[in-house]
Amino acid sequence: MHPSVPLRGAQAGALAPAIRALLDAASSLGRDERPRLYRHVHPHGHATARLARSFAAALGRAGPASLDEIELGAHLHDFGKYLLAESILLKPGPLTGEERAAVSLHPVYGAHLLSGLPAVNDAVRRVVLHHHERWDGAGYPEGLAGARIPLEARLVCIADVYTSLRARRSYKPTLSRREAAAVMEAMAGRELDPDMTVDFLRFVGAYERR
Ligand SMILES: [Fe+2]
Numbered sequence: 047m048h049p050s051v052p053l054r055g056a057q058a059g060a061l062a063p064a065i066r067a068l069l070d071a072a073s074s075l076g077r078d079e080r081p082r083l084y085r086h087v088h089p090h091g092h093a094t095a096r097l098a099r100s101f102a103a104a105l106g107r108a109g110p111a112s113l114d115e116i117e118l119g120a121h122l123h124d125f126g127k128y129l130l131a132e133s134i135l136l137k138p139g140p141l142t143g144e145e146r147a148a149v150s151l152h153p154v155y156g157a158h159l160l161s162g163l164p165a166v167n168d169a170v171r172r173v174v175l176h177h178h179e180r181w182d183g184a185g186y187p188e189g190l191a192g193a194r195i196p197l198e199a200r201l202v203c204i205a206d207v208y209t210s211l212r213a214r215r216s217y218k219p220t221l222s223r224r225e226a227a228a229v230m231e232a233m234a235g236r237e238l239d240p241d242m243t244v245d246f247l248r249f250v251g252a253y254e255r256r
């Protein structure tokens with residue numbers, strides 16, 4: 047069983063039961079047997095969730111969302127990537143315009159696929175749907191800007207970016223904490239909530255020293 051589903055022509059709603067069955071099957075495999083995409087997406091969700099929950103707790107405010115909702119939303123934020131072809135997600139080189147457009151659908155796919163699950167309430171769904179919005183409004187899927195982006199989604203976005211920068215990927219080496227912080231300082235006010243980024247960069251040093 048393989049979690050790669052070609053995007054072209056895929057109907058997310060019709061595929062939902064198949065994707066769930068497929069994830070169950072992937073979970074039951076031994077680590078070395080798991081498809082590469084599952085190994086890629088699942089640890090990233092787990093790392094993002096731990097970081098997002100700790101940061102939200104340290105911040106003391108996460109909008110109307112609870113810590114549990116933030117953690118679950120962060121864990122599932124890239125769930126929609128299961129609908130994308132592995133050849134796109136794990137491509138070592140730069141993506142074409144068409145491939146980027148395909149990837150940009152994953153928040154909508156994720157929110158749609160997960161919406162029938164009892165644990166996925168509105169707060170969790172907001173995290174999944176809006177984790178690629180940008181502070182300047184140039185993100186996706188809705189192009190929300192500034193404080194119009196749900197606070198819990200802004201928070202998970204920051205945790206997602208940091209986790210990705212610190213990870214080794216097929217297309218980039220891992221960055222040190224200082225290097226990742228420098229990248230995020232440059233993103234603050236354009237892609238990331240500027241005040242929350244300042245708070246995050248103060249928080250993350252202690253988080254990593256634990
Ligand atoms: Fe994502």
Ligand SMILES: [Fe+2]
Pocket residue numbers: 090123124206
């Ligand atoms: Fe992510």
